[in-house]
Amino acid sequence: MKYEDIVTYISDIPKFTKKNNPDHTKRFLELLGSPQENRKILHVAGTNGKGSVCVYLEAMLRAEGQTTGLFISPHLVKMNERIIVNGQQISDEQFIDAFEDTMDAVRRLETEGFSHPTFFEFLFGMAMRTFAKADVSCIVLETGLGGRLDATNVCEHPVLTLIASIGLDHTEYLGTTLEQIAWEKAGIIKPGVPCLYSEGEKESNQVIEKRAESLQSPCRKIAKSAFEILEIKDKHIAFSCVSDYYEDTIWTLDNIGVYQPANAMLALEGMRCLAGEQVDTGRLHVWRDALAAVHWEGRMEEILPRFYVDGAHNVNAVRGFADSVPDGGAQSVILFSAVQDKNYEEMISCLCENVQADEYIVTTIADKRRTKAQELGDVFCRYTDKPVSVKEALPEAFHYARKIQGERTVYCLGSLYLTGMLKALVEESQEDSYA
Structure with missing residues (x-):
């Protein structure tokens, strides 16, 4: 099969459907050669920030000389983005190769009476097969949904x-x-295996700690006070760690999201846990340089001058976005869309209350779960007296935002699908300009 046909085949597998039971997935991996065996696996869950934690961990492991596999979701523009080997998304040729191996396993699975893997399960199998073929030493896995x-x-x-x-x-x-x-989420905790978690609300903290205790898993909370943001400047954020373990190192991230230091801190503490003893300054600098070099797409990412996309797609993430917008959002325009199964009214309420934008643009994304732009526009009008422009087609919304931008900053959020589609639009427009 050609690459395009393979992407179509995988895309047609239902994304949000009933998961197969663990025995199904275990057998699936067995038919793929048990690619998870004899490799160091770091498993990451969470509602917000788990992808960032995975990317930061992978970068530091690779900087230490480890060979790495990274499995993340969703992809923004191209499906290959989900499967990363040694810092590079796999090529189309590698993708085809992984698909063919995985389809062989699926056919054998079905002859044994098992059902076809779901969309996510299929890509997970492809990723694990790819990592085994590349013979990576460490695998960083992001959970898809829950844990x-x-x-x-x-x-x-x-x-x-x-x-x-x-x-x-x-x-x-x-x-x-x-x-x-x-x-x-705490379902990923394993007997005797260390678990680290970012401090949240008391209710969730207690559940994680109780689960870890029942499994005799060494568990440590990474407090919100474990780091201090020093400055946000030139599209970067700098922070320091409270613990003497990190000496006086200043850590810099290529991002202005005020929520990212917490994700980086969790990843750093993960590296500290793996390292065991106190590390020397040289090793800290390796970690520092690795984190500074990470460019995490779709998270407060500037894709055009003063034109940002952010994957915030739930209320907590919108709060984090609002906290990250300079000057409370003065002199800004918001472009927003969301899917039906999100609490988009509360997201919109939070946005209007905390970001003082000059104008809001709402649009409809090309997805089965889309919310119509007019429906979103009606909700915005209940929470703001600023202009709300309804543009049903995303390209129309994008071009309108560019037209009215002027000296203002445009922020686009509400869905990772929106982020990916906008990035694709920008790439297409840049390609056309060079044609």
Whole structure:
């Protein structure tokens, strides 16, 4: 099959459907040659920030000389983005090769009476097969949804588990309270395996610690006070760590999101846990340089001059976005869209209350779960007296935002699908300008 046909095949597998049970996924991996065996696996869950934690961990491990595999989701523009080997997304040729191996396993799986893997499970199998072929020494896995029943959780012997910020999201699948969601996320904790988590609300903290205690897993909370933001300047954020372990090192991230130091801190503490003893200054500098070089797409990312995309797609993430916008959002324009299964009214309320934008633009994204722009526009009008422009087609919304931007800053958020589609639009427009 050609690459385009393969992407179409995978895209047609239902994304949000009933997961197969762990025994199904275990057998699937067995038919792929048990690629999870004999490798150091770091497993990361959380509502917000888990992708960032994964990227930071992978960068520091690779800087130390480890060979690495990184599995993340979702992709923004191209499906290959989900499978990273030694810092590089796999080529189309590698993608085709992984697909063919995975399809062979799926055919054998089905002859044994098992069902076809879901969208996420299929890509997880492709990733693990790719990592085994590349013979990487370390694998960083981001859970897809939840943790306890996630396909990635069949890797039973990680060296470390990490849980990033927990909030209310995917409540139709994971539960409607912080306790219920934390229980699902804490499902990645394994007996005797160290677990680190970012401090959240008391309800979620207690669930994680109780789960770890029951499994005799060494568990440590990374407090919100573990770091101090020093400055946000020139599209970078600098912070220091409170612990003497990190000496007087100043850490810099290529991002202005005030929520990112907490993610980097969790990753740093993960590296500290793996290192065991006190590390020397040279090793700290290796970690520092690795973090500074990370460019994490779709998270307060400037894709055109003063034109930012951010993947904030739930209330907690919108709060983090609002805290990150300079000057409270004065002299700014917001472009927004969301999917139906998100609490977009509360997201919009939070946005209007905390960001003083001059104008809001709403649009519809090309996805089955889309919310129509007019519906979003009506909600905005209930929470702001600023102009609200409804543009049904995303290209129209994008060009309108560029037209009215002037000296102002445009921020686009509400959905990672929106982020990916805008990045694709920008890439297409740049390619056309060179044609």
